[in-house]
Amino acid sequence: MTTQPKFAQIKQHIIDHIRAYTWLENDRVPSENELAEQFQVSRMTARRALSELTDAGILTRSQGLGTFVASLKSQSSLLEIRNIADEVKERGGAYSCTVLTLESIIALAPIAIALGVEANSQVYRSVLVHHENEQPLQVEERFVNPHLANDYLQQDFTVLTPHEYLSQVAPLTEARHTVEAITPNRTICEWLNLFNEEPCLQVIRRTWSAVGIVSFARLISPGSKYRLGGHLTFRK
Structure with missing residues (x-):
């Protein structure tokens, strides 16, 4: 059985918490340092996991505050969607x-x-x-x-x-x-x-x-x- 890369394990760990509702919308998720320590990986590996989930709209980052579970409900847009x-x-x-x-x-x-x-x-x-x-x-x-x-x-x-x-x-x-x-x-x-x-x-x-x-x-x-x-x- 192929072992998942560490960054993928971190992503799955975060997703599992969100699916289980232990981390709710707008809850802060562990930092790069915390995840790196928990999974015994480099900060770069932890950063990749958080970045990919942020790119997918699962997490959202706030400069100086941390990374949070993004709202999974619909939200009105301030930008007009045009063809x-x-x-x-x-x-x-x-x-x-x-x-x-x-x-x-x-x-x-x-x-x-x-x-x-x-x-x-x-x-x-x-x-x-x-x-x-x-x-x-x-x-x-x-x-x-x-x-x-x-x-x-x-x-x-x-x-x-x-x-x-x-x-x-x-x-x-x-x-x-x-x-x-x-x-x-x-x-x-x-x-x-x-x-x-x-x-x-x-x-x-x-x-x-x-x-x-x-x-x-x-x-x-x-x-x-x-x-x-x-x-x-x-x-x-």
Whole structure:
């Protein structure tokens, strides 16, 4: 029997506590130092475990305060969710898309939690590169709840975007975003035609319809080519 790497053991330890409700939403989880001591590993190994769970939206980090269990309930978004194809066309650009992956996979625990499905159940995964004027603009990796979008794998995403399809079959009601600057790995650099490790903007997004969690997506764009914006109206 293959032994799990230490960072994976730490991740599973945290997930087990969350699933057992011994650590609730907004509870502080052990620090890198505490986990490193408990599992007899380096801080780097503990940091990897916490970082991967944070990237998956399971944990959230607050500078100077620590790492906490993220809210697993729907939360209204302050950012407008727009269709990237419409954004490109509104700027007068030509939109196109390359589909890199469209598959059914087994949901490991972090993805299962993010989608609100059973661990080791089947979920859908897509990886696309969105282009503006034939230049890569954004990499989109998306995991989809098949119970709410059962025809997802049959769609031609060079004709309509995943956002357009999901808005039709499971109209979005709420979303949660995490936005951060990242250094892209070699694969992301290749997909975005980056010749150096230019900082990128990463958006982690979970979306809900009226009947449940629809998708969990990671959107990565070069910092020099993309920005987030929005208009907020505050009522008295």
